Amino acid sequence: MACRHALAKAFASMTVTRRTPDPPLPAQSVFTTTKPEEAHAFSCAQYAEAAVRFRGSREAFRFRHTYRSAGRFAIATAFHTMSIEGVHEPPERLLVGRVLAGRFECDTMGHTIRAGPGDVFLAARPGEPFTARWDTVHMQIVQIDHTTLAEVLGANPAGPPIQLNGHGPVSPAGARLWMDTVDYLATSVLPNPEVARSPLVLANATRALAAAVLTVFPNDSFDRCTPKDRTDANPFVLRRAIEFIDSHLAADIALSDIAAASRATGRAVQRAFRRHLGTTPTAYLRDARLHQAHRDLTNGDPANGDTVTAIAARWGFLHPGRFATAYRRVYGRSPRITLHQ
Incomplete structure (x- = not known):
């Protein structure tokens, strides 16, 4: 007392x-196309350059991408109706995926991820190329600057990066924490003008997301x-x-x-x-x-x-x-x- x-x-x-x-409010955009090449060019600009192979009919192709950016993180959903395999260059940010419908596979640094509806996974890290495959898929994709992890821990962001040691959540409770955190930011914070105009809110949202990464995925932070x-x-x-x-x-x-x-x-x-x-x-x-x-x-x-x-x-x-x-x-x-x- x-x-x-x-x-x-x-x-x-x-x-x-x-x-x-x-x-200003966090940036938001919606992109749709019925042309696979346009979808590919958009995805390369948004995430990482890739060489891809398309399979299946182009006639009924649909692609829709919604995106909200809050500076140091962004939350997107993507719907893609063709089968595709792509070899991607290393992304600039951490990419965390969640399959909403369909199937998604990813190979990165000798590790294969196979994800279905409801699965949460670390898709790619800065400096690591990856290969992705899917048929028709609906996904949620979160991008976040890797340096935010060090900031949450009080470490020097310019020092050695926090190492994420696995691609899957440490537990089912961890996966639920991730989904709850991202869904709340996507539905209650970023779209709300009264809330999302606050620099402090967006900063705290970034740190909440970084803390969720450290809680959900295995890492070396406790060894420091x-x-x-x-x-x-x-x-x-x-x-x-x-x-x-x-x-x-x-x-x-x-x-x-x-x-x-x-x-x-x-x-x-x-x-x-x-x-x-x-x-x-x-x-x-x-x-x-x-x-x-x-x-x-x-x-x-x-x-x-x-x-x-x-x-x-x-x-x-x-x-x-x-x-x-x-x-x-x-x-x-x-x-x-x-x-x-």
Whole structure:
């Protein structure tokens, strides 16, 4: 309780300059064609160059591709009605696939993936060529920058990349987590103008997706803790981290940024917060932003167009329902009551 009161007191004394939020919505597009060559050219431009062989009738061919990009990640669906085999150049981003209907096969680095409806798989990694085969298939495809994985862990994005050691989820629960995360971003975040215009929301969405990759697919992130991470978890690191967070609440900051400002590793920063405050740096950041949202709700006016969803998004909260729950837990009432009182 003393820790909670100390945090609340610190938040109450903060002054933050609000951004003027009116950035463009995430890019979205729909491409359709009845010509296999056009579909191939489009796919090469969108994902990776490939040499392909078509099989089957071209007369009834259909291709439809929907795409939403949020900068460092993108979510797409593709429907393709011909049999095809293609040898692809290495992609620039991680590609995670999910078969919605049909069958999909992929060979990469000596490993063969055979996927059917509902299967989630890591299709390709930067630097690795791959061969893909399918008949008629309907797929969801997620692209994400590989560097976001390091940022989520608090590692240097310019350092050695996080190694993903397998192509399938670690468990059925992992596959469900991936599907739930992507579906929520695709249906409730990216299409919602009130939410998707917030740079903090898109940054948090990127990190949520990167965290899902690390949770769902086997990787070497747990092997990177060193003895120095433990000895650096001291009050001086904690103080520098808190000062950086408190002065950058409206900015897109990741654990890697906090670690750099603290002159320590991400794991050392996490240990310092747990040891001295009983929390985590991301939880501290979230609580501080919740306080700023409370101030905006208190000073807001529905007559001027202020809404709970927009204010929550301004401070990076992806899910309005979870924001309302967190707000009620701290302030004892719903955010709607605060805004309208």
